[in-house]
Amino acid sequence: MFKIIERTVLSANEFQIWLAAPRIAMKAQPGQFIILRINEYGERIPLTICEADATAGTLRIIFQVIGKSTAELAQVEVGSTLLDVVGPLGKPTVIKHYGTVLLVGGGVGIAALFPIIKGLKQAGNHVITIIGAKTAGLLILQEECAHYSDELILVTDDGSVGHHGLVTEPMKKVLQRGGIAVAWAIGPSVMMKYCTQVAMQFDVPIYVSLNPIMVDGTGMCGGCRVMINNQIKFACVDGPEFLGAEVDWNSFIQRMHQYHPEEVAAYQAYQVRQVH
Numbered sequence: 149m150f151k152i153i154e155r156t157v158l159s160a161n162e163f164q165i166w167l168a169a170p171r172i173a174m175k176a177q178p179g180q181f182i183i184l185r186i187n188e189y190g191e192r193i194p195l196t197i198c199e200a201d202a203t204a205g206t207l208r209i210i211f212q213v214i215g216k217s218t219a220e221l222a223q224v225e226v227g228s229t230l231l232d233v234v235g236p237l238g239k240p241t242v243i244k245h246y247g248t249v250l251l252v253g254g255g256v257g258i259a260a261l262f263p264i265i266k267g268l269k270q271a272g273n274h275v276i277t278i279i280g281a282k283t284a285g286l287l288i289l290q291e292e293c294a295h296y297s298d299e300l301i302l303v304t305d306d307g308s309v310g311h312h313g314l315v316t317e318p319m320k321k322v323l324q325r326g327g328i329a330v331a332w333a334i335g336p337s338v339m340m341k342y343c344t345q346v347a348m349q350f351d352v353p354i355y356v357s358l359n360p361i362m363v364d365g366t367g368m369c370g371g372c373r374v375m376i377n378n379q380i381k382f383a384c385v386d387g388p389e390f391l392g393a394e395v396d397w398n399s400f401i402q403r404m405h406q407y408h409p410e411e412v413a414a415y416q417a418y419q420v421r422q423v424h
Contacts, residue, residue, distance in 0.1 A: 150184075150230040153206055159286050161213040162256060163222045164198075170205030172197075172235045178263035179241030179357065179389055182207065183365045184233045186224060191217050194362045194384075196260035197236060207233075210259035210288065216414040237365045238388045241355075243267040246329040248274040250322055250352070251297075252315050252343050254335025255281055258289050260357055261334045262296075269296040276328075277301070278318050280335075284309040315339065316346050323350040330355070333392065337401050344392030356392040358383045360403060375399050 154166040172182065181196045199208035213219050224230070241264050249268050253261035258279045269275045275296060280303035281287040287302060287309060294300045301318045302310025311318050315335075322328065323346065331354040333343035340356040347354035360383050363369040367385040374383055375396035381387065 150233045152224055152226050152228050152230070155224070155226050158210065158288055162210065162286065162288060163213070164208065164210045165221075165224070166206050166208050167230065167233065168205055169207050169233050169235075172233065173200045173205050173207055174202045176200035176207065176236040177240035178243060178267040179260075180236035180238045181388065182209070182233050182235030183237060183362070184221075185231045186217070186220055187231050190220065190231070192363060192365070193217050193221065194237075194359065194365065196357070196359075196388075198259040198262055200236075200263075210256060212256040215411050216417075219419075234365060237384060239386070241267065241332075241389060243271050245272045248276065248327050248329055250319070250328045250331040251275065251277045252319055252331065252333040252335070252339075253277070253279045253293075254315055254333075254339040255286065256288070257335030257339075257357075258287075258293070261332065262289050262292055264332055264334075265293055266296045269298075274298050276322055278303060278315050278322070280304065280310075280315040282306065314342075316342050319343060319346050320349075323347065323352060328352050332356070332389075337397070337404055340392060341395075341397040341401070344395070344397070348393055354392045355389045356395065357388045358390060358395070358400065359388065360400065361406065374403075 151168045156164040176197050181194055183192045183194045195209050195211050198210045213222050251265050276299045277293050277297040278301045282305045303315050331347050331352050333340045334357045360372045362372040365384045367382040372383040373380050376390050377394040
């Protein structure tokens, strides 16, 4: 149960694993996530399901090393088992025929966006996708996104591939054409905030996937609370998708940095232990 079937290094700090989780794979839908623990001493890590293979009973997870727990997960070897994996959690994306849709992904958020791209294309939508990263080596899932997109626009901060700049720049150009029924943006919180502002300029509804501090995944701990349309919601059970125009971005971004000093200290201590 929960055995690591495959492990791939995608870049210097991005990894992909396929893990055995038959019951979760049978039920998982685009937009949903899991919470896993590596061992009895590990913290609970929420990760979006990039792909689920119900026949093989496996899940595809792509993650970025940003702290102690994800660094530990990156070291788990093929054949090893995780202590527990809970899911699928969260409300799935509403997949249906909208017409022409725009999807914008940034960094490791592209992994969370991919199943939505795939689902919307299979539902008969005309799919326009924009994916961006700091540099070409960090721009993941290009071939997969291209396969399920009618138009794929690549963006890099350094101009090493595709458009040189921010994802919001080609996003504006696509929206200026008109005809976009609905949009999605998944990536760093600041990116999603500005994508929301751009979409609002064109009166296009845009959904974002929030990834706040999360512990139990059931709404009991309250750690993932976010302000949506001036009301408290819990991302684990009410989300993770919300309309971007209803998100209190300032409070969300502030809470994301709430435990930053502790996270840095834990990661540094872990790195020291690895050396010695």
